[in-house]
Amino acid sequence: MSAENKRPRKSQCSHVLIIGGGISGLTAALTIKETDPAADVLLVDKACASKGWAGKAARTAGLLSFVSQEKDPEEFARYCAGADIGCGLNDMALLRDFAYNSRRLVEHLADWDVDIERNEDGSMAVGVWPLPWVTAGVDPDMCRKMSSRAKKYGVLFEDHVVISELIVLEGRVRGAVGFHLLDGTYQIYLADVVILACGSQNFDITPSWCSTGVSQKLAYDAGCRFRNVEFCGMGDFGRFGQDGQRYYGQHSGAHTAHDCLYVGEENISQKWRPGFHSSMDPMAAYAWYRETMAGNGPVEVHYQKFRDESGALFHFHPNAMRRMHRVESLAEYPYEHEQYEVFPGFISEMSAIRVGHGMETDIPGLLAIGDTSGAGSARAGAVPAPPAKIHGTGILNALYSGDKGGSTAVLLLHGIKRTGEQPPAELLDRLEESTYHYFDREEGISPRDVICRVQDAMAPCDYSFVKTKERMEEALGIILEAKEMLPRMKAENLHELSKCLDAQAMVLCGEMFYRASLARTESRSFHLREDYPEMDASWKKWLNIRKNGEEMEIFTEEIPNI
Amino acid sequence: MIRELNVDQQKCIHCRQCLDFCYTNVIGWDETKEQPFAQYPLDCQLCCVCEDACPAHAITVIPDWSRKYYPDYLSAKSAAAIREMAAEKERRAGK
Ligand SMILES: Cc1cc2nc3c(=O)[nH]c(=O)nc-3n(C[C@H](O)[C@H](O)[C@H](O)COP(=O)(O)OP(=O)(O)OC[C@H]3O[C@@H](n4cnc5c(N)ncnc54)[C@H](O)[C@@H]3O)c2cc1C
Ligand code: SF4
Ligand code: SF4
Numbered sequence: 220m221s222a223e224n225k226r227p228r229k230s231q232c233s234h235v236l237i238i239g240g241g242i243s244g245l246t247a248a249l250t251i252k253e254t255d256p257a258a259d260v261l262l263v264d265k266a267c268a269s270k271g272w273a274g275k276a277a278r279t280a281g282l283l284s285f286v287s288q289e290k291d292p293e294e295f296a297r298y299c300a301g302a303d304i305g306c307g308l309n310d311m312a313l314l315r316d317f318a319y320n321s322r323r324l325v326e327h328l329a330d331w332d333v334d335i336e337r338n339e340d341g342s343m344a345v346g347v348w349p350l351p352w353v354t355a356g357v358d359p360d361m362c363r364k365m366s367s368r369a370k371k372y373g374v375l376f377e378d379h380v381v382i383s384e385l386i387v388l389e390g391r392v393r394g395a396v397g398f399h400l401l402d403g404t405y406q407i408y409l410a411d412v413v414i415l416a417c418g419s420q421n422f423d424i425t426p427s428w429c430s431t432g433v434s435q436k437l438a439y440d441a442g443c444r445f446r447n448v449e450f451c452g453m454g455d456f457g458r459f460g461q462d463g464q465r466y467y468g469q470h471s472g473a474h475t476a477h478d479c480l481y482v483g484e485e486n487i488s489q490k491w492r493p494g495f496h497s498s499m500d501p502m503a504a505y506a507w508y509r510e511t512m513a514g515n516g517p518v519e520v521h522y523q524k525f526r527d528e529s530g531a532l533f534h535f536h537p538n539a540m541r542r543m544h545r546v547e548s549l550a551e552y553p554y555e556h557e558q559y560e561v562f563p564g565f566i567s568e569m570s571a572i573r574v575g576h577g578m579e580t581d582i583p584g585l586l587a588i589g590d591t592s593g594a595g596s597a598r599a600g601a602v603p604a605p606p607a608k609i610h611g612t613g614i615l616n617a618l619y620s621g622d623k624g625g626s627t628a629v630l631l632l633h634g635i636k637r638t639g640e641q642p643p644a645e646l647l648d649r650l651e652e653s654t655y656h657y658f659d660r661e662e663g664i665s666p667r668d669v670i671c672r673v674q675d676a677m678a679p680c681d682y683s684f685v686k687t688k689e690r691m692e693e694a695l696g697i698i699l700e701a702k703e704m705l706p707r708m709k710a711e712n713l714h715e716l717s718k719c720l721d722a723q724a725m726v727l728c729g730e731m732f733y734r735a736s737l738a739r740t741e742s743r744s745f746h747l748r749e750d751y752p753e754m755d756a757s758w759k760k761w762l763n764i765r766k767n768g769e770e771m772e773i774f775t776e777e778i779p780n781i
Numbered sequence: 782m783i784r785e786l787n788v789d790q791q792k793c794i795h796c797r798q799c800l801d802f803c804y805t806n807v808i809g810w811d812e813t814k815e816q817p818f819a820q821y822p823l824d825c826q827l828c829c830v831c832e833d834a835c836p837a838h839a840i841t842v843i844p845d846w847s848r849k850y851y852p853d854y855l856s857a858k859s860a861a862a863i864r865e866m867a868a869e870k871e872r873r874a875g876k
Contacts (some may be wrong), residue, residue, distance in 0.1 A: 266801075272803075272834075422853060429824075466846070514866045516863075541833065542828070542830070546829050678853060679852070680854055681856050681859050713809065
């Protein structure tokens with residue numbers, strides 16, 4: 220772009236910049252203002268966070284799990300670290316802190332006017348599991364209340380802005396840049412502390428699980444370490460409709476049917492994966508895979524049996540119920556006595572930015588919370604987090620890490636010597652160029668072509684759930700093919716410019732997933748390898764990934780003995 | 782993956798709030814009709830928040846599942862092995 224033809228620019232400064240205004244970003248903003256009302260907080264989101272419509276919150280089922288007074292936090296921590304779940308790869312100190320703080324965080328929601336389903340006597344209406352937690356029904360529109368409280372506290376918002384790059388100067392984060400999704404303005408944000416709260420990587424396959432992992436790309440490019448990436452392959456079952464149409468996720472009617480899959484009259488979930496499981500895991504997909512590959516299919520769910528046998532205990536808020544019923548009717552959800560064929564549906568929850576106990580990353584001044592770092596915090600161990608095999612811990616994790624990250628931000632602000640130094644103009648020009656270059660060029664391929672190619676490498680259950688070296692190398696080959704396509708992308712409009720960023724993040728996350736999965740030569744919880752079917756005690760350590768020049772460096776990290 | 786966002790012209794009060802409801806930037810504004818439309822329909826997640834939150838109940842989401850790209854849920858080799866097995870079964874049954 221020539222000098223006289225410069226696009227509009229807008230520059231802003233704040234003490235804290237929060238990127239992403241879902242539950243975690245809003246919790247951090249509120250926590251900062253409640254701790255230090257003088258701190259300037261600016262919250263930027265590509266959707267409309269100022270009115271509480273950004274993020275996944277309004278699209279959830281509003282399940283909120285926590286350790287109630289009657290349950291034991293120590294037992295919760297032991298359960299989460301146990302076989303089939305954390306499998307010894309948990310940061311136990313963080314996990315115990317999470318367990319002990321969960322009730323306080325849920326009770327604090329009332330101070331922000333967030334509604335939780337209650338009994339007539341005013342106590343919380345909860346589903347009590349035969350496990351060490353309970354599940355409440357929270358208003359999925361909780362962010363509306365939280366954003367309105369944040370505005371009262373003086374938090375500033377910028378809506379419809381896509382953050383594309385972090386500003387890192389001499390190893391320290393100094394802000395971020397991006398573009399306005401509606402008018403194309405180049406946006407520059409300078410800040411002393413930056414909090415990444417912009418969600419996970421879902422590879423945009425299952426509807427509603429549409430996060431595209433830009434958080435992971437921003438952190439990777441800045442030099443952050445990643446942890447527990449190989450466990451981030453979350454999945455579920457989808458359903459074939461009458462016309463052969465595939466329905467996924469919430470729409471599928473098979474969403475929580477992992478304990479009651481049938482071949483004929485035989486319950487194959489119980490055959491391969493006996494007992495009661497609180498949520499989906501790769502063994503459930505393995506049951507489907509083994510029966511299908513043995514020619515025993517179709518694998519089916521009987522709706523009535525599912526209703527009768529599912530041990531799930533949920534209490535929904537009326538706002539969640541109303542929306543779910545509408546969504547179900549749009550997808551011709553199956554009704555009583557029907558039986559239908561299912562297939563494994565890929566969701567993924569890649570949230571692998573490595574953070575410490577204060578949600579600090581490796582880059583000074585940069586924090587990562589909520590769905591950006593659930594797995595990378597190692598709180599949950601060898602599982603994708605959320606949901607870490609416990610429904611309702613996505614919201615809890617967003618509250619917990621938002622609270623932690625907000626407190627850390629305040630501590631950092633008080634310890635920082637501000638220089639007032641501006642980033643060099645050449646750096647801002649270079650970041651502008653990298654933000655817009657897919658838009659400014661004459662021709663190229665659509666970012667959707669790249670995204671579909673990445674999806675081809677992630678969705679097959681025998682690539683991403685039931686792994687072998689040979690199949691993973693095949694999948695990685697597809698990802699590398701997609702990587703070669705990246706430089707040829709062309710954005711026809713600002714919406715597509717945002718898709719170009721998504722495509723880059725998807726390629727990166729796919730590559731990290733398969734490289735880490737190839738490196739871990741054992742099976743452990745959500746990492747299931749047919750060629751290494753046993754858990755190997757010598758692998759009781761974390762894998763880290765970091766950018767090293769143009770290479771993806773992989774190395775191990777010992778787990779502290781607490 | 783919607784065919785359209787159906788807006789009831791009798792009900793719509795042109796308040797523009799729906800431009801903020803969508804988290805995937807699907808909804809644009811039609812200046813001539815002064816009402817919203819599905820500008821990027823492929824990115825609709827069928828969450829139904831826009832329907833639910835419109836103060837005039839003017840929006841109906843019309844899904845079109847066939848527009849979504851569905852990556853395969855089995856690798857090409859496994860899918861071919863299953864097809865081969867099914868064909869073999871049929872051959873045997875035929876004999
Ligand atoms: C269908 C569904 C149902 C669920 N049900 C439940 C449930 O019942 N209970 C539960 O506990 N959990 C549930 N979860 C998980 C839960 O919703 C999430 O864990 C939680 O909402 C995450 O909050 P967050 O703030 O970390 O991230 P998000 O809500 O994903 O917010 C991230 C924000 O960042 C913004 N953003 C992303 N990239 C950029 C960028 N480049 N620039 C600017 N902004 C950006 C996004 O617009 C978004 O607003 C569900 C998830 C889904 C998808
Ligand atoms: S929110 Fe409803 S009433 Fe308002 S402009 Fe949109 S469709 Fe019309
Ligand atoms: S249904 Fe949801 S994703 Fe689709 S247009 Fe409405 S708000 Fe957007």
